[in-house]
Amino acid sequence: MGIETGARVTALETPLALGPEAASGSARVLADELARRDRAVREQRRFLLIARVGVLVAIIVGWDLASGRLIRTFFVSSPGAVARQLADWIASGQLLYHGQFTLTATVLGYVVGSVAAILLAWPLGLMPRLFRITEPYFLVAYSIPAVAMGPIFILWFGLGLTPKILLAAYFVFFIVFVNTVVGFQQVPRGLLDVTRVMGASRSDLLRAVILPSAVPYVLAALRSTLPAAMIGAVVGEFIASNRGLGYLANAAASEYATEGVIAAVFVMALIVLAMTVLLRPLSGALRWQRGIDARGDIV
Amino acid sequence: MATSTPAVRLRNVYKAFIGQGRTARPLLALEDVSFAARPGEFVGLVGPSGCGKSTCLNLLAGLTAPSAGSVEHHGAQVAGVNTKVGYITQDDNLLPWRSLLANVELGLEFRGVPREEWRRRALEFIELVGLGGFEGHYPHELSGGMRKRASIIRTLVYDTDVVLMDEPFGPLDAQTRVILQAELQKLWERDRPTVLFVTHDLVEAIALSDRIFVFTSRPGTIKREYRVDLPRPRDVFRIHETTGFDDLYDALWSDIRAEIQRARQGELQAVEGSR
Numbered sequence: 001m002g003i004e005t006g007a008r009v010t011a012l013e014t015p016l017a018l019g020p021e022a023a024s025g026s027a028r029v030l031a032d033e034l035a036r037r038d039r040a041v042r043e044q045r046r047f048l049l050i051a052r053v054g055v056l057v058a059i060i061v062g063w064d065l066a067s068g069r070l071i072r073t074f075f076v077s078s079p080g081a082v083a084r085q086l087a088d089w090i091a092s093g094q095l096l097y098h099g100q101f102t103l104t105a106t107v108l109g110y111v112v113g114s115v116a117a118i119l120l121a122w123p124l125g126l127m128p129r130l131f132r133i134t135e136p137y138f139l140v141a142y143s144i145p146a147v148a149m150g151p152i153f154i155l156w157f158g159l160g161l162t163p164k165i166l167l168a169a170y171f172v173f174f175i176v177f178v179n180t181v182v183g184f185q186q187v188p189r190g191l192l193d194v195t196r197v198m199g200a201s202r203s204d205l206l207r208a209v210i211l212p213s214a215v216p217y218v219l220a221a222l223r224s225t226l227p228a229a230m231i232g233a234v235v236g237e238f239i240a241s242n243r244g245l246g247y248l249a250n251a252a253a254s255e256y257a258t259e260g261v262i263a264a265v266f267v268m269a270l271i272v273l274a275m276t277v278l279l280r281p282l283s284g285a286l287r288w289q290r291g292i293d294a295r296g297d298i299v
Numbered sequence: 300m301a302t303s304t305p306a307v308r309l310r311n312v313y314k315a316f317i318g319q320g321r322t323a324r325p326l327l328a329l330e331d332v333s334f335a336a337r338p339g340e341f342v343g344l345v346g347p348s349g350c351g352k353s354t355c356l357n358l359l360a361g362l363t364a365p366s367a368g369s370v371e372h373h374g375a376q377v378a379g380v381n382t383k384v385g386y387i388t389q390d391d392n393l394l395p396w397r398s399l400l401a402n403v404e405l406g407l408e409f410r411g412v413p414r415e416e417w418r419r420r421a422l423e424f425i426e427l428v429g430l431g432g433f434e435g436h437y438p439h440e441l442s443g444g445m446r447k448r449a450s451i452i453r454t455l456v457y458d459t460d461v462v463l464m465d466e467p468f469g470p471l472d473a474q475t476r477v478i479l480q481a482e483l484q485k486l487w488e489r490d491r492p493t494v495l496f497v498t499h500d501l502v503e504a505i506a507l508s509d510r511i512f513v514f515t516s517r518p519g520t521i522k523r524e525y526r527v528d529l530p531r532p533r534d535v536f537r538i539h540e541t542t543g544f545d546d547l548y549d550a551l552w553s554d555i556r557a558e559i560q561r562a563r564q565g566e567l568q569a570v571e572g573s574r
Contacts, residue, residue: 194392197360198457199382199409208405212396288396288437 074258081259082266094248095267101244103271105161105233106226109168113229114222116169117176125184126210142174146232150239159240168232175228176221183217184210216289219282226275230268304374305335306461306493307359307384312368314354328354330518332368336510338460339491343504345551346514346522347558352497354519356463359495360386372461382410385454385462385492389469391446393438399425399449400434406457424452428482444475448482455486461493468503480506480535488532501551505529506538513554516562523554 060079067078089095124131149170153163187210195209237246245264252260314329328351336342344352357363358370361381370377372384393402403421412420425431428448438446447467454462467483468476480503487494487507498504504511511525529541538544 188392190388190390190392191394193360193362194386194388195394195405195409196380197362197382197384197386198406198454201409204409208408209394212394215396286396288439 074256077259077262082263085257085259085263086266089248089263098243098245098248099267099271101161101164102230102233102237102246102268105164105168105236105244106229106271106275108161108165109170109232110172110226110229112165113169113172114176114225117173118180118218121177121180121184125181125214126206128185131181131185138174138177142178146171147235150235153236154240159242164233164236164241164244167236168229171228171232171235172225175225176218179217179221180214183214186217187213216286219286223276223279223282226279227272230272234268303338305371306338306340306373307495308335308371308374309333309355309358310369310371312355312358312365312370314351314358314363315366327518329365330520332520334512334521334524336461336493336495338493341487341494341507341509342496343508343511343527344495344497344514345499345501345504345511345555346519347516347555347562348499349517350514350558351517351519352514353465356386356465356495356497359461359463360384383459383461385457385459387451387454387462387464387467389466391438391450393446393450393453395438398435398437399430399441402438402449403453403456406453410457412457420456424456427486428452443471444479447471447475447479451479451483451486455490455492458490459492461495464494464496466497466499469499476500476503477535483507484532484535501548501555502539504551505544505547506533506535511551513551514558516558516565522558525551 063076064079067073067076073081086095124134146167150163150167153166153170157163157166191209191213192205195205200208233244234246234249237244238250241247245268249261249264252258252264309332312329312332313327315325315327317323317325332351332355334342344355346352354363358365359372359377359381361377361379364378372381394405397405400418400421403425404417407417407420422431422434425434428451430445430448430452433441433445438449441449451467468479471479484507494507496504496507505527508527511527513522513525514520515522525547527547529538529543533541539548
């Protein structure tokens, strides 16, 4: 009986052999967990919907109660009056008539602004030296309040649709431009080094590394600039126009018709909301990004 | 062997860096570094942090140029990006928008390998490291160990005779590390490329290398060279039980400990000098 030295490690026997019952037990646990998760998600969705509708109802009811009691109707009109105004405009065809100009200016401005921004950002993003040279000028242009460009565009292009499109484009341009330049410039150094040693030519680098790396930045900008396009179009209509939703709001204000102003603004918001929903697939377009940055969507 | 041209060679190489900013002073990273690796040799580079091991790999990859001295690949000067070597970094640097398969095919694509061959070779290597079934997965859908395997075979698949590896297993957990060391050894024995392998892990260096160069602390230069005469193929899981391992480990460690102490004394003196 010698004395044993050194630690002895003994593996403990598994107390219970994992038989078929255990396997079916595990399967049940997994299935239950999945069902519980699904139930929680469904409940969460339902709660969100109810809460959101609740907020809307509260606003409308609160507005209706406050109007004429807490605040003079002249300032806030009332839900009923706004609804009647909208119905009037729909019946008379005015909403369609004015809406189409604003919609056209917004959509065309959005497209023109984004395309111009991407086309200009492309070479600048790829050529750091060119970017360094032109950077101060872009900063100056960016620091001009976009609204101030309104009168200039109207001087140049008259009262028609063109200045509104350009103003909408101007509002969109810088957001997309800056994002695209950043998208081109943020390509991780390591990726470029590794692919260059792999034998990538300049065009290989552009096609396989730089462009795909910039795409999420461009898409994010495209998704977020629609409201900016609408602002540009409406500002153009405020300054000088005889048609469009901006004109409609302005005309109502000059007649002290509060319900008209609110109704016009409401339609603008609806258009932006609808277009944002239409553009939503842009963010889910890239499968490789999913799970990397799962961002919560508001709409 | 001694007469043949080395696969890679550094001759009296100096490398200075100047940081950003107007007041930045030039910093000597490498000082008179000379070493060579024979074709098919697995060379480990170890040394304290910041001693310029990685800089040596960047010089050989042509991503940076020496301040003085010459960097040679098969006797020819390296000038500009050296696409004749494979370069594996600490980060896996997979393209996140490409599937595993498309990532492994990347180098074949750039190198003008016929398209019909891409798939066959990529799939062969994917099978070799047990990633079969994950071809369509994107990098973020793979584990750290799987991404590392992918980044290694992505370089080995296009068959360069020299492979530079910069702490490839650094970010992995201890178990995955050893498994990947074994896999790397297996892959290396297949085609026997020359490997320059930078690591902080002395066990890893001993397990994989034929020779180990120990660097001094900054400015880095070669302090000593060790031959690892352990028989191959080696069992990396039990390498520490191999005869001769302990002595080698102790020798390496005392070299490096001395360098770390020297670097710390230098820092202390610098701090005191500035007071």
